[in-house]
Amino acid sequence: NSESWYATVLAAVMQNSDQQQLGAADRIFSLCRPADRGMVGCVSLLLWCIWQNRNDEVWNNSQKAPDQVGRNAFDMLKEWLEVQQNASRLIAVPEEARWVKPHLGWIKCNVDCGFFANEGVTAMAVCFGDHSGLFLWL
Secondary structure, three states, X not given: OHHHHHHHHHHXXXXXXXXXXXXXXXXXXHHHOOOOHHHHHHHHHHXXXXXXXXXXXXXXXOOOOHHHHHHHHXXXXXXXXXXXXXXXXXXXXXXXXXXXXXXOOOOEEEEEEEEEOOOOEEEEEEEEEOOOOOEEOO
């Protein structure tokens, strides 16, 4: 199945002796270079789990072992793939999106991004708003 394949390929690539000579950024880019959407997703999810573990250590003094972080990423990927298979059977009901202002004295940062595969472009936008609903210009 696909999740086993991605886990096996990712482990094999990370243990490849050529990969061992690369820095972290070069290693990540080389994993994603073949443009296999599944591999890019797998790498992205693993990086997100590493980032989440780092934040748990900094803010909650709680850290998982590397194999637990990898297992969490694998489980999340498996769950996501299962949901995608079941999603075709569901009927989506549009839900109105509403912005909720932050508490007095707080600033809210909204982030959105888009991926345009055909153009090979990624876009990101960020906006900041205060408690009165006004946008802040930086």
